[in-house]
Amino acid sequence: QQPVQSPQAVILREGEDAVINCSSSKALYSVHWYRQKHGEAPVFLMILLKGGEQKGHEKISASFNEKKQQSSLYLTASQLSYSGTYFCGTDRMISSGSARQLTFGSGTQLTVLP
């Protein structure tokens, strides 16, 4: 089942902060965050693992709330280069037990203005 991302879009000024949420109705084992710029491939940002581990990438950090089955991505002092669409992918084991795969949300479009 597809995770739900919110908000769908956000516009902010350079230097402002933003939070993007990713919620799942199923138990989460890990959440993978990607950023995709227009016309380009999704680029891996970080993995959040079950257990509330917090990771960071530049001034972007994320948290994993197992109880809420939610992950949040925090963009601090945003830069123009942060513009793009952010996707979360929730991890699951397929029914045969032979592999894991990701189900991606519909994305959050972030626009950073000068």
Place this chain on the structure above:
Amino acid sequence: EAGVAQSPRYKIIEKRQSVAFWCNPISGHATLYWYQQILGQGPKLLIQFQNNGVVDDSQLPKDRFSAERLKGVDSTLKIQPAKLEDSAVYLCASSLESLRVRDTQYFGPGTRLTVL
């Protein structure tokens, strides 16, 4: 380290024609994924290979889509015949394996398909 390679980058065809996309994963990556990304949506998994075997193709429209990964390295995705709703970006991704929770998928640049 070279990334995931895909070709062609763009393709325009008419409905009912056939088309094929090629993907070469990162060297040493056992798992290869094909995704369909419709404008404004997240990537949707079509098929997943582990080496040269299919582990999941439950979302592949098998009446028109086919994929193969010969020798466990590069892969081809084919659509025959194409429909208007197949217009999308087709992304290929690879990972070292697919059983570990920490495994990261790396994406190629994609092929943008337009069906007229």
